[in-house]
Amino acid sequence: MLGTLASLLFSLEGVLLVALLALLYYYVVVRSTRFFADRGVPYLPPVPLLGNGADFITRKRLLTDVLSDMYHRFASHRFFGYFDFLSPIYVVRDLELVKQICIKDFDHFVNHRIQLDENHDPLFGRALFAMRDTRWRNMRTILSPAFTGSKMRLMFGLITSYCDGAVRTIRSELGADGTAELEMKELFRRFGNDIVATCAFGIEINSFRDRANAFFTLGKELTNLDGVQGLKFLAFSSFPRVMRALRLRLFSAKMTSFFRHVVMDTITQREQRGIVRHDMINLLMQARKQELRFDENENIETNGGGSQKRSVDWTDDDLTAQCTVFFFGGYDTVSTLSAFMAHELAVNPDVQERLRDEIDRVRSTIGSADKLNYETLQSMRYLDMVANETLRKWTPAPFLDRTCTKPYILEDYDGRRVQLQPGDGLWIPAAAIMRDPQLFPEPDRFWPERFEPESAGAPVDSSAMLAFGLGPRNCIGSRFALMETKAVFFFLLTHFLLEAGPRTQHPIRLKKSSLGPCAEKGSWIRFRLRK
Numbered sequence: 388m389l390g391t392l393a394s395l396l397f398s399l400e401g402v403l404l405v406a407l408l409a410l411l412y413y414y415v416v417v418r419s420t421r422f423f424a425d426r427g428v429p430y431l432p433p434v435p436l437l438g439n440g441a442d443f444i445t446r447k448r449l450l451t452d453v454l455s456d457m458y459h460r461f462a463s464h465r466f467f468g469y470f471d472f473l474s475p476i477y478v479v480r481d482l483e484l485v486k487q488i489c490i491k492d493f494d495h496f497v498n499h500r501i502q503l504d505e506n507h508d509p510l511f512g513r514a515l516f517a518m519r520d521t522r523w524r525n526m527r528t529i530l531s532p533a534f535t536g537s538k539m540r541l542m543f544g545l546i547t548s549y550c551d552g553a554v555r556t557i558r559s560e561l562g563a564d565g566t567a568e569l570e571m572k573e574l575f576r577r578f579g580n581d582i583v584a585t586c587a588f589g590i591e592i593n594s595f596r597d598r599a600n601a602f603f604t605l606g607k608e609l610t611n612l613d614g615v616q617g618l619k620f621l622a623f624s625s626f627p628r629v630m631r632a633l634r635l636r637l638f639s640a641k642m643t644s645f646f647r648h649v650v651m652d653t654i655t656q657r658e659q660r661g662i663v664r665h666d667m668i669n670l671l672m673q674a675r676k677q678e679l680r681f682d683e684n685e686n687i688e689t690n691g692g693g694s695q696k697r698s699v700d701w702t703d704d705d706l707t708a709q710c711t712v713f714f715f716g717g718y719d720t721v722s723t724l725s726a727f728m729a730h731e732l733a734v735n736p737d738v739q740e741r742l743r744d745e746i747d748r749v750r751s752t753i754g755s756a757d758k759l760n761y762e763t764l765q766s767m768r769y770l771d772m773v774a775n776e777t778l779r780k781w782t783p784a785p786f787l788d789r790t791c792t793k794p795y796i797l798e799d800y801d802g803r804r805v806q807l808q809p810g811d812g813l814w815i816p817a818a819a820i821m822r823d824p825q826l827f828p829e830p831d832r833f834w835p836e837r838f839e840p841e842s843a844g845a846p847v848d849s850s851a852m853l854a855f856g857l858g859p860r861n862c863i864g865s866r867f868a869l870m871e872t873k874a875v876f877f878f879l880l881t882h883f884l885l886e887a888g889p890r891t892q893h894p895i896r897l898k899k900s901s902l903g904p905c906a907e908k909g910s911w912i913r914f915r916l917r918k
């Protein structure tokens with residue numbers, strides 16, 4: 388064996404092979420790691436092939452910790468270099484520069500980094516998040532009216548009826564002492580699944596009773612950014628061309644076909660029977676017929692020309708993709724927000740007490756929880772502060788990403804300039820920014836009152852709240868996410884006290900394999916029926 392290897396190495400082919408591998412290593416690995424050195428951008432030497440995220444990939448550290456350390460280490464710079472595997476990324480840490488990129492100079496940074504083949508990965512490739520340039524502008528303009536306050540108001544009834552159901556489910560779990568310790572992520576996943584099914588797909592499901600329903604199992608698969616699926620998602624952002632050339636799919640054909648059938652069957656039934664239901668499918672059906680408009684006083688959020696008629700030539704996959712966006716965009720993010728909010732309320736009884744007082748006050752004016760409407764929920768200041776503080780401390784999306792679409796110059800504090808070229812990638816370390824003590828005093832404290840006017844803990848700049856992103860490419864579903872989360876907590880705190888129980892891990896330790904925050908041992912909270 389050794390003899391064969393030695394004779395191969397010393398043959399002409401062997402020498403050529405070694406030279407080729409050495410060249411390949413030099414061009415692919417060594418040369419790429421010179422990227423920032425050649426441009427005078429501060430960076431840390433990456434681990435060959437794995438880049439600066441090696442500790443995350445090998446499950447040693449959280450990605451947010453890796454980014455946060457670099458964020459603080461390069462505090463004297465507006466931006467620094469990061470290798471995402473072999474791809475160089477400019478990480479923008481200065482808030483003024485973040486605003487410039489996301490808002491003022493948005494035209495240079497219209498797209499996210501991910502690139503999917505629309506035909507090969509129709510669910511996510513055609514969804515708003517992955518769309519690029521003009522196609523994105525047109526789709527965002529068409530979809531934005533579906534996410535305004537007035538449309539949320541129409542969907543609100545669908546949500547509250549599910550909140551009622553969730554309360555009944557928790558009640559049924561209570562033991563003789565009137566308590567039950569439940570895992571929050573699982574609870575809010577099931578609840579979120581049913582809300583998405585009803586609001587986006589027009590389907591009534593009870594995932595607490597029918598625990599293995601296809602919506603729940605496939606939805607979980609679709610949004611799972613843990614383990615292999617999380618790495619696959621990163622790989623689609625980092626090596627889009629390689630993934631396309633290998634014809635790899637982000638989501639399975641089975642999943643695509645399931646969601647496509649659900650949407651198409653619902654549309655056919657509604658058209659045949661003239662059914663109108665205030666949900667996303669209805670809004671998309673209106674959008675396809677160009678009947679969807681912004682209401683008076685509701686401003687358009689994109690750079691596109693909003694109110695004029697556009698020709699909407701949607702395929703079945705375009706429609707399905709926009710519905711699945713609820714799953715992809717909203718399902719894991721909302722359940723993460725809710726799970727961490729429940730935890731913070733359980734371990735901060737004073738905050739819970741103040742929030743319950745607000746809820747009880749509102750309830751006594753409206754009569755009972757089921758009379759709650761969207762306007763009343765919107766008027767609840769403390770509920771809003773608690774949700775915001777949870778988003779700040781435990782942001783479900785730890786960084787934002789952009790691709791440079793037109794040449795652009797980044798300038799550091801010392802006047803040093805770097806020329807960005809189309810295709811260059813950028814990250815905005817949202818989690819690190821929202822825990823920066825210079826921007827948020829006492830960042831590790833859960834302190835909803837910081838959002839009160841004149842508070843000592845007030846954010847130095849309101850645009851540092853990056854949980855829903857910034858600028859025209861921000862989260863289109865933020866109103867929906869907040870409405871859903873606030874409504875469910877209104878109902879939960881009406882009926883239960885949230886307490887730390889024997890299985891509650893505090894302080895929370897996070898799972899190192901997850902891209903977003905996820906409690907290592909689950910988020911266990913004890914529910915106690917209120918007297």
Ligand code: HEM
Binds near residue numbers: 716787860
């Ligand atoms: C707590 C819940 C949520 C959080 C924290 C969240 C966060 C985000 C963030 C950070 C972005 C990227 C923004 C940027 O790059 O500037 C985003 C984009 C997006 N989100 Fe959300 N999201 C949430 C809920 C939802 C929901 C419920 C939906 C669907 C109804 C949704 C749909 C989307 C879509 C479609 C985009 C892409 C927008 C575009 O590219 O134009 N999200 N979200």
